[in-house]
Amino acid sequence: MRTLLPVLLFCATLPVLAQTPSATDDQSYTLKTQSNVVLVPTTVQTKHGDMIYELKPEQFVVEDNGVPQTVHVDEDTDSLGLSLVVVVQCSRAAGYEYPKLGGLGAMIDGIAGDAPREVAIVTYGSAPLLLGKFSNSVDAMARALAQLEPCDDPEASTLDAVAYATRLLEARQNHFRHAILLISETRDHGSTAKPAEVVAALGRTNTVVDSVAFGPGKTEVMSDLKYGGGSGPIGLLVMAVNALKKNAAHELAALSGGEYINFTTQKGFDEGLHQLSNHVHNYYLLSFQPHAEANGEPASGMHRIRVHIPDYPDARVRFRESYFAGELDSSAANVN
DSSP: OOOOOOOOOOOOOOOEEEEEEOSSOTTSEEEEEEEOOEEEEEEEEOTTSOBOOOOOGGGOEEEETTEEOOOEEOSOGGGGOEEEEEEEEOSTTHHHHGGGGTTHHHHHHHHHTTSOEEEEEEEESSSEEEEEEEEOOHHHHHHHHHTOOOOOOSOBOHHHHHHHHHHHHHTOOSOOEEEEEEEEESSOBSOOSOHHHHHHHHHHTTEEEEEEEEOSSOOOOOOSOOSSOOSHHHHHHHHHHHHHHHOHHHHHHHHHTOOEEEOSSHHHHHHHHHHHHHHHTTOEEEEEOOOOOTTSSOOSEEEEEEEEOTTOTTOEEEEOOEEEESOOOHHHHTOO
């Protein structure tokens, strides 16, 4: 099947930076040129929740701002490898949830699967703290996870932590997929990062976010961008930012094509991670090259993506909902 671990974690997606081998070291990769390719991780289920396998590229209809696109389906995404940043909140109500995280190491192993991988561990309250650098060592990951502990901090700067994790991924000089596993409250408390910039950075690095969220009481799950803003590229960005205010964990996953799971009990956490692991290994990785304007680039600003499968009109299709093209100008960056 088609696999892409969600960063952990989107949001939106900018044009993909093509990675080409360095002339001096054929084992390293250097960001060379910009290629206008949009990745759209997509999961397809029946209305009863069963996965639908073996779909062909011609069965997918992908629209970019309502315009149908020519779709490519990656045949072997697992072989691409995975750079994963696990981001765990330590502050506020997180302390009550830490006893549930004992099996996190084994669950991360299940999520990564057999693909080549490197994992970094980050914790945060008011600011992110790197507990373990990127490593492919299971022992190194276990040592970093062992350092996770509650912190006495009134903030939970989720957007700042995701922005930090995205920068870690952007600095990797390899051709691996980028993902963030976010374990946090549903809402952000105290971030200084501008939401629009976080959205754009996730897209620029083609990072998918998978969110496993806890919160006081039952969390409302939003199904679409419906929190005001209007039409057009800036209007879509305003809607994304407003949705982040309502439930940052959910919207980061939804916009990037990742998975969102909410838990309140140990059983809920374990079952949620198991569900996440199953879905992660049953993704279709769709991609398309947006239609270019006269300058050779897609129209600047926020683009809305829609994926549907006419052969399965009742299917439940989860996909990256948007991407951001071009430079984030000052008016867009200051949307908040």
